[in-house]
Amino acid sequence: MSKPRVAIFDFACCEGCQLQIVNMEEELLDLLTHIEPVEWREAMSESSERYDIAIIEGSITRQQDEERLKLIRSRAKVLIALGACATLGGVNKLANGFDDLNEVKKCVYGDAARMPHLLTGQVKAVSEVVPVDYSVHGCPINAEEFGYVIRCLLRGTTPVIPNFPVCVDCKMRESTCRFEYGEICLGPITRAGCGAPCPAAGMWCFGCRGYVDEPNINGARDVMERYRKTVDDLKSRMALFNTGQEQPHA
Amino acid sequence: MPIVKYITTDQLLVWVNALIAAQTVYGVQAKEQRFAYDALADAADLRLDFDVTILPPKKFFQPLVETIMKFHVDGHYESVTSEEPFIIFGVHPYDVVAIAQMDEVFRANYADTHYLSRRERATIVACDIQNASPSMFAACMGTATVEDGFDILLTKIGDGYVVDVRTAKGEALLVALGDAPDADAGTLARREQFWDDARRFLNKYLLKCKPTDLPALLEDQYEHAIWEHNAGLCYSCGSCNMVCPTCYCFDVQDEVDWTLEKGTRVRKWDSCMLRDFATVAGGHNFRRRREERYRHRFYRKGQYLWQRMGQIACVGCGRCTTACTAKIANPVELYNTLMEG
Amino acid sequence: MTESTASQDIYLPMPATIEESKLLTAVDRFFRIRLSSGAELGHMPGQFVEVSVAGIGEAPISLSSSPDTTGVFELVVRKIGRVTDALHALPQGSPVGIRGPFGTTFPVAEALKGQDILVITGGIGLVPVRSAIQYMLNRREDYGEMAILYGTRTPADRLFTDEIEDWRARENVTYLETVDRGDEGWTGNVGVITTLLPKVEVSPVSTRVIICGPPIMYKFVIAALAARGIPLEHIYVSLERRMKCGVGKCGHCQINGYYTCLDGPVFNYAQLSDVPEAI
Numbered sequence: 001m002s003k004p005r006v007a008i009f010d011f012a013c014c015e016g017c018q019l020q021i022v023n024m025e026e027e028l029l030d031l032l033t034h035i036e037p038v039e040w041r042e043a044m045s046e047s048s049e050r051y052d053i054a055i056i057e058g059s060i061t062r063q064q065d066e067e068r069l070k071l072i073r074s075r076a077k078v079l080i081a082l083g084a085c086a087t088l089g090g091v092n093k094l095a096n097g098f099d100d101l102n103e104v105k106k107c108v109y110g111d112a113a114r115m116p117h118l119l120t121g122q123v124k125a126v127s128e129v130v131p132v133d134y135s136v137h138g139c140p141i142n143a144e145e146f147g148y149v150i151r152c153l154l155r156g157t158t159p160v161i162p163n164f165p166v167c168v169d170c171k172m173r174e175s176t177c178r179f180e181y182g183e184i185c186l187g188p189i190t191r192a193g194c195g196a197p198c199p200a201a202g203m204w205c206f207g208c209r210g211y212v213d214e215p216n217i218n219g220a221r222d223v224m225e226r227y228r229k230t231v232d233d234l235k236s237r238m239a240l241f242n243t244g245q246e247q248p249h250a
Numbered sequence: 251m252p253i254v255k256y257i258t259t260d261q262l263l264v265w266v267n268a269l270i271a272a273q274t275v276y277g278v279q280a281k282e283q284r285f286a287y288d289a290l291a292d293a294a295d296l297r298l299d300f301d302v303t304i305l306p307p308k309k310f311f312q313p314l315v316e317t318i319m320k321f322h323v324d325g326h327y328e329s330v331t332s333e334e335p336f337i338i339f340g341v342h343p344y345d346v347v348a349i350a351q352m353d354e355v356f357r358a359n360y361a362d363t364h365y366l367s368r369r370e371r372a373t374i375v376a377c378d379i380q381n382a383s384p385s386m387f388a389a390c391m392g393t394a395t396v397e398d399g400f401d402i403l404l405t406k407i408g409d410g411y412v413v414d415v416r417t418a419k420g421e422a423l424l425v426a427l428g429d430a431p432d433a434d435a436g437t438l439a440r441r442e443q444f445w446d447d448a449r450r451f452l453n454k455y456l457l458k459c460k461p462t463d464l465p466a467l468l469e470d471q472y473e474h475a476i477w478e479h480n481a482g483l484c485y486s487c488g489s490c491n492m493v494c495p496t497c498y499c500f501d502v503q504d505e506v507d508w509t510l511e512k513g514t515r516v517r518k519w520d521s522c523m524l525r526d527f528a529t530v531a532g533g534h535n536f537r538r539r540r541e542e543r544y545r546h547r548f549y550r551k552g553q554y555l556w557q558r559m560g561q562i563a564c565v566g567c568g569r570c571t572t573a574c575t576a577k578i579a580n581p582v583e584l585y586n587t588l589m590e591g
Numbered sequence: 592m593t594e595s596t597a598s599q600d601i602y603l604p605m606p607a608t609i610e611e612s613k614l615l616t617a618v619d620r621f622f623r624i625r626l627s628s629g630a631e632l633g634h635m636p637g638q639f640v641e642v643s644v645a646g647i648g649e650a651p652i653s654l655s656s657s658p659d660t661t662g663v664f665e666l667v668v669r670k671i672g673r674v675t676d677a678l679h680a681l682p683q684g685s686p687v688g689i690r691g692p693f694g695t696t697f698p699v700a701e702a703l704k705g706q707d708i709l710v711i712t713g714g715i716g717l718v719p720v721r722s723a724i725q726y727m728l729n730r731r732e733d734y735g736e737m738a739i740l741y742g743t744r745t746p747a748d749r750l751f752t753d754e755i756e757d758w759r760a761r762e763n764v765t766y767l768e769t770v771d772r773g774d775e776g777w778t779g780n781v782g783v784i785t786t787l788l789p790k791v792e793v794s795p796v797s798t799r800v801i802i803c804g805p806p807i808m809y810k811f812v813i814a815a816l817a818a819r820g821i822p823l824e825h826i827y828v829s830l831e832r833r834m835k836c837g838v839g840k841c842g843h844c845q846i847n848g849y850y851t852c853l854d855g856p857v858f859n860y861a862q863l864s865d866v867p868e869a870i
């Protein structure tokens with residue numbers, strides 16, 4: 001069997017997820033014995049129009065990006081969304097929460113906001129533009145999980161990605177729950193698989209892996225009362241990664 | 251003749267350090283604001299004054315993530331079991347009871363060699379409860395003190411500990427202790443008094459019935475409004491199961507390494523509160539609604555396992571109550587509500 | 592049931608080989624499997640095995656052949672997920688791992704003997720039931736009247752079409768079938784399985800019923816049988832749940848207080864009448 005040709009494309013993102021892959025070190029060499037990288041700006045310069053697996057990093061912000069993505073999809077047998085920007089729209093999607101995009105741009109880029117390459121429309125996750133076969137969640141991704149997903153693909157099977165809340169990982173790690181510190185944590189509605197590094201490091205989970213299926217958002221609203229918190233407290237936490245996803249009703 | 255010694259706190263430290271030098275010792279240690287079992291490097295880290303650990307000592311017999319076999323895709327499978335002996339220092343009575351229950355679960359019908367091999371190689375140094383955890387109700391469940399199920403039991407009396415040795419495995423640890431006097435009658439009388447108090451007072455919540463009344467109580471409460479009401483708040487996050495010393499459900503998954511030919515079959519803790527626990531291929535979920543899962547857990551604890559093995563599958567540690575961010579997992583509150591009808 | 596001693600790993604599969612693999616329908620594949628040790632599997636109708644594909648996982652699959660077929664055993668696997676996809680992709684001669692047999696059996700050698708037998712099955716439910724049918728046909732004189740009712744979604748979904756013709760041809764078996772939706776070539780019954788029930792004689796005294804099919808089938812069939820006076824304890828059902836161990840440990844297969852893998856998959860329906868999660 002010839003090695004599958006793999007191309008990585010980046011859209012609007014910090015490229016931190018690709019960095020996680022580059023940092024896989026020895027595992028990266030293992031990976032390279034099974035695949036042939038054909039387009040990967042961060043690690044090599046050659047570019048190609050033939051590939052079996054396309055890995056998309058970043059969110060889709062401009063019309064020409066949508067066209068480029070559709071072209072990639074039409075060429076690839078398998079398309080993987082890599083990292084929160086690609087799977088959710090990521091931090092970039094915060095922009096959608098503001099009524100006036102120009103305000104955001106001015107705030108971020110100052111006077112440069114009028115430059116043509118910054119003409120951004122609504123920020124979209126990859127799956128809002130083309131069908132996605134597999135998602136590697138997280139901001140940044142967990143390199144171990146990325147390796148697992150790739151190995152599953154190479155074996156011709158579907159990866160098993162957790163569909164339960166981060167609390168499971170967090171309990172396994174025996175972190176003291178952020179709620180015990182009087183903080184709000186998005187762990188109970190966020191998809192596990194990261195190993196809950198944030199609560200272990202003393203931070204609440206900010207939901208970078210997106211929601212589990214059927215998150216109990218309205219339950220979360222009622223639970224806030226039990227901690228004397230408000231729905232707005234909760235919403236402000238959710239904004240970072242879940243803008244555009246389901247929100248609690250006030 | 252049972253061996254019952256009395257040692258000072260200093261002697262305890264020396265003893266534990268001697269044990270650490272000889273073999274793997276796990277003990278209760280502080281972790282952030284809470285406590286957890288971990289490998290002991292120094293007896294000074296041992297915190298026998300703990301209230302409750304985040305995860306129960308079950309994690310040493312049924313590890314969170316456990317490789318149960320190795321395989322090659324050519325069809326060769328090889329069992330992986332742990333042979334390493336170890337000591338667990340500081341197991342509270344309710345957890346001793348829970349371990350005995352898990353022993354029965356893993357022995358029943360088909361004996362689970364992975365669990366049993368670890369269990370047989372463990373020496374359990376139990377420790378009577380010096381500080382009650384915020385949500386416990388061990389006295390209600392009859393688990394505030396224990397008669398057996400451990401190798402050694404430590405009870406803090408005055409400035410020292412009564413060391414009550416019950417098994418040959420326990421005796422083997424005494425070698426490292428060196429000379430220590432037998433506990434005198436006065437000390438033993440104080441221990442009786444301590445136990446008496448523990449059995450009466452180690453409750454932060456009061457269950458309004460005997461634990462053995464729970465199976466009958468649950469008989470007519472399947473449609474009670476509380477299930478749906480509380481489940482409205484439930485995240486299906488599984489925390490209540492993960493921390494429970496009498497939960498043992500697991501998932502099994504295969505993982506291949508980068509050769510793509512060799513790999514391991516691992517089992518991981520699982521939880522019946524999670525959405526897809528009873529989902530089958532094709533998408534049908536036999537416990538689709540949150541309240542069905544929420545109810546299942548309390549029936550498991552209060553009735554189903556009783557029907558199978560004559561024990562209530564809750565030892566009153568209160569871990570689930572603390573762990574539940576929605577504050578709906580407390581078995582006492584739930585069962586008391588059912589009793590009100 | 593196999594006894595295990597503490598030295599045996601209950602999770603360790605026995606090596607085995609796929610001797611034959613062929614498609615029965617677009618999604619159902621037949622497998623004939625031989626244990627590498629040469630030993631007999633030693634199952635009874637109704638039981639299942641856990642089938643391993645190394646690197647993918649394990650899935651519980653019913654034994655479809657009767658114990659009278661020696662040296663090998665037969666399975667039918669519907670392609671629906673990770674393990675079942677992988678099984679379909681394995682060429683003949685490939686290794687698989689087998690654990691079992693596990694679970695309870697249709698009481699063909701006990702309670703069903705001397706009784707009139709009514710088998711009601713739908714879709715892939717025929718797979719475990721076929722083992723019992725073969726067993727009883729091999730000992731036809733041990734049973735009274737025998738009727739088999741089989742329903743599928745379309746004619747293309749019918750399994751074991753050659754064997755079905757043999758059942759239909761037998762004088763001492765009533766074989767009736769139906770499809771939810773016919774096609775051009777179909778001249779048989781169209782309608783759900785319960786439409787076949789009025790066509791067979793049943794006796795509240797001597798009829799014993801075996802039911803196995805998709806989850807929605809049970810409720811209607813059992814209600815129809817009850818209406819005709821069949822006592823619950825004369826009905827045997829085979830149920831399916833998610834499974835991860837097959838040996839009563841992992842908790843996934845629970846139906847209220849029962850474990851499908853230990854207490855089932857075959858249940859006497861009287862056991863389940865006050866078990867709300869069962870049907």
Ligand SMILES: Cc1cc2nc3c(=O)[nH]c(=O)nc-3n(C[C@H](O)[C@H](O)[C@H](O)COP(=O)(O)OP(=O)(O)OC[C@H]3O[C@@H](n4cnc5c(N)ncnc54)[C@H](O)[C@@H]3O)c2cc1C
Pocket residue numbers: 529530531532639648649650651652653654667668669670671672673674675676715718719830831832833834835856
């Ligand atoms: C007693 C019994 C007998 C069965 N007999 C047959 C049979 O003869 N032929 C057949 O095609 N199917 C049978 N099934 C269903 C079959 O087990 C599932 O279709 C299969 O497990 C799906 O696995 P998967 O890995 O392909 O699917 P995935 O969706 O990838 O499932 C992952 C894992 O979940 C578990 N799981 C998922 N669905 C089921 C399920 N329906 N039942 C039990 N566990 C499940 C398994 O451990 C499985 O490996 C039977 C199930 C049971 C319980």
Ligand code: SF4
Pocket residue numbers: 166167168170171175176177178179185186187188196199204205489575
């Ligand atoms: S800290 Fe967050 S993720 Fe961890 S248990 Fe608490 S709520 Fe869940």
Ligand code: SF4
Pocket residue numbers: 138139166187190191194195196197198199204205206207208209210
């Ligand atoms: S804990 Fe939450 S924020 Fe942190 S990595 Fe996991 S999902 Fe992302």
Ligand code: SF4
Pocket residue numbers: 490493494495496551563564565566567568569570571581
């Ligand atoms: S149900 Fe709760 S209180 Fe009871 S043993 Fe489990 S964690 Fe402890």
Ligand code: SF4
Pocket residue numbers: 491496497498499520521522523546547550551842
């Ligand atoms: S309560 Fe749930 S997770 Fe715990 S042992 Fe029972 S079924 Fe398993």
Ligand code: SF4
Pocket residue numbers: 483484485486487488489490491523573574575576577578579
């Ligand atoms: S009861 Fe509480 S801890 Fe348990 S799953 Fe629901 S929210 Fe999580």
Ligand code: FES
Pocket residue numbers: 833834835836837838839840841842843844845850851852853
């Ligand atoms: S399949 Fe694991 S308990 Fe039944």
